[in-house]
Amino acid sequence: MLNIVLFGPPGAGKGTQSQHIVEKFQLIHLSTGDLLRSEIAAGTPLGQEAKLLMDDGKLVPDEVVIGMIDNKLKANEDAKGFIFDGFPRTTEQAKALDDLLKSNDDSISGMIALEVPDEELISRLLERGKDSGRADDQNEEVIKNRLKVYNDQTAVLKDYYSKQGKFQEINGLGTIEEVFGRIENAIEKA
Ligand code: B4P
DSSP states (O other): OEEEEEEOSTTSSHHHHHHHHHHHHOOEEEEHHHHHHHHHHHTOHHHHHHHHHHHTTOOOOHHHHHHHHHHHHHHTTTOSEEEEESOOOSHHHHHHHHHHHHTTTOOOOEEEEEEOOHHHHHHHHHHHHHHHOOGGGSOHHHHHHHHHHIIIIITTHHHHHHTTTOEEEEEOOSOHHHHHHHHHHHHHHO
């Protein structure tokens, strides 16, 4: 199976690029951000709890997102592979993902990290916030908090995958097509 972790700070282009990857490589797209926003839209207790944290730019508890991914993996046992978008975001989540895949004799093929400078991330997210309706994209303080959470809790995962020889970093600046071209090359090497 081809299992790719698409990694990067908020606004790096993970969700955008995942759509192209799914089309080209026929992988199942698993975005914890999208799954959480569906729970919010459905007004479930989980969604109500998640909304309070997400609107502040904080992470949702590990056990909640790990449980959602576990359910989705079980529901897609015939898949050719998965693109993990926005997950894992903590070392705890990365270990849990390894265990879930291992129980199916499977593993992560590679992690592709999109590198984009902070000023560009902030400008992309504020732009999206104008019409996306996403509360976490509308306020610069919340965006800065998301970047801090990324630097404090998530960026460490580059080392986690690097130690396994699965880490590739690519430039996330340029047009969506240019970035996708670099991702295609990285996936061929994964
Ligand atoms: P996510 O939904 O993962 O949101 P994100 O980090 O902002 O990235 P996204 O994929 O949406 O944006 P993209 O870079 O594609 O997370 C939201 C929140 O959910 C988190 O803060 C957290 O609270 C919670 N959460 C999610 N997963 C979690 C987990 N595993 N554990 C705990 N909590 C979790 O795009 C951004 C913008 O840039 C778009 O407008 C796009 O059009 C634009 N763009 C993309 N590529 C571009 C390019 N090449 N040039 C110019 N603009 C570009």
